Amino acid sequence: MSHSVAAPLSGATAIPAVEIPTVDLRELAPWALFAGLLAVLVVFFVSTDQGAVSLFAGSAIHEWVHDGRHLLGYPCH
Amino acid sequence: MNARTFLVRGLLAGLIAGIVAFVVAFTVGEPPIDTAIGIEEASAAEAPAEPAADEAHTHTHAEEGHTHSHSDEEGGITRTNQKTWGLATATIAIGVALGGIIALVAAAVAGRLGRLSVVASTALVTALGFVAYALVPFLKYPAAPPAVGSGDTIEERTAYYFAFALISIVAMVAAVVLGRRLAAERSAWTGVVVAGVGYVVVVAVAALAMPAVNELGDFPADVLWEFRISSILTLAALWATLGMALTWLLGRVETTPRAVA
Numbered sequence A: 001m002s003h004s005v006a007a008p009l010s011g012a013t014a015i016p017a018v019e020i021p022t023v024d025l026r027e028l029a030p031w032a033l034f035a036g037l038l039a040v041l042v043v044f045f046v047s048t049d050q051g052a053v054s055l056f057a058g059s060a061i062h063e064w065v066h067d068g069r070h071l072l073g074y075p076c077h
Numbered sequence B: 001m002n003a004r005t006f007l008v009r010g011l012l013a014g015l016i017a018g019i020v021a022f023v024v025a026f027t028v029g030e031p032p033i034d035t036a037i038g039i040e041e042a043s044a045a046e047a048p049a050e051p052a053a054d055e056a057h058t059h060t061h062a063e064e065g066h067t068h069s070h071s072d073e074e075g076g077i078t079r080t081n082q083k084t085w086g087l088a089t090a091t092i093a094i095g096v097a098l099g100g101i102i103a104l105v106a107a108a109v110a111g112r113l114g115r116l117s118v119v120a121s122t123a124l125v126t127a128l129g130f131v132a133y134a135l136v137p138f139l140k141y142p143a144a145p146p147a148v149g150s151g152d153t154i155e156e157r158t159a160y161y162f163a164f165a166l167i168s169i170v171a172m173v174a175a176v177v178l179g180r181r182l183a184a185e186r187s188a189w190t191g192v193v194v195a196g197v198g199y200v201v202v203v204a205v206a207a208l209a210m211p212a213v214n215e216l217g218d219f220p221a222d223v224l225w226e227f228r229i230s231s232i233l234t235l236a237a238l239w240a241t242l243g244m245a246l247t248w249l250l251g252r253v254e255t256t257p258r259a260v261a
């Protein structure tokens, strides 16, 4: 899974080293952008669509997630 | 450990969290929602001659002038589906989305918050996420049950809610960045205290400055209390499960490669 961590430790002592793995931020950026946008979209559909703002006409999405919208604390009514 | 390691585990942890949140929401949240819908329908039935008053208490999908369709037939979605599969869809979708985001934030801070282990910094990120995106927004704009709130103000209330949540999240991120710097330059104590006090001051000022929402009318206090407790319990269950599942999954990765390598 993680070569960056294992390398300095391999074949060394049994005592766990203090070194903590880090993730290269340049590697992380595209994941964060893609997953971030998707997550915001999902939150939008559960929390807001066909309420204050309507991306799709009708009320089917609103009705389907209705109880979750109330219980997860988003304004519905 | 790379971005994918975190993301995959975040999505899985989010799925588990969404399922647990559904169980809690269904068990403690549906009884007050059913009561509130009963109140909503009773008041809608009582005042058919007064469309203005009616509209103020139910949210209308204006075109046909019909009220928010909670009754069994409307919209093709039955109450049974709404409180089971519909509710589960909502909690699982939010769980997976939050799980993905929290995992990527945890990936960004891993190994960068003092000497906290990956598991410890991930637990911290989840806890701070709960405070910033669930607890603090709830304190200013608490969840409202069906029958509370006017359809005319839904735009404002949604805007206030997300604006306040955004302020809270930005303040939390800024507090952590500041606290991290102070911890390195001064002491961990200074970093934690300044970050904590700074966050509280910013959200408190924002909460005082932003408009209040009160459209409760004569909604019964006991049902409101029961509903709000169930709402915060649902959010707490979601975030707590997310934190436990994600740290457990990451803990297994953090320890195994050393033994294998």
Ligand SMILES: [Zn+2]
Binding pocket: A066, A076, A077, B059, B068, B146
């Ligand atoms: Zn509603």
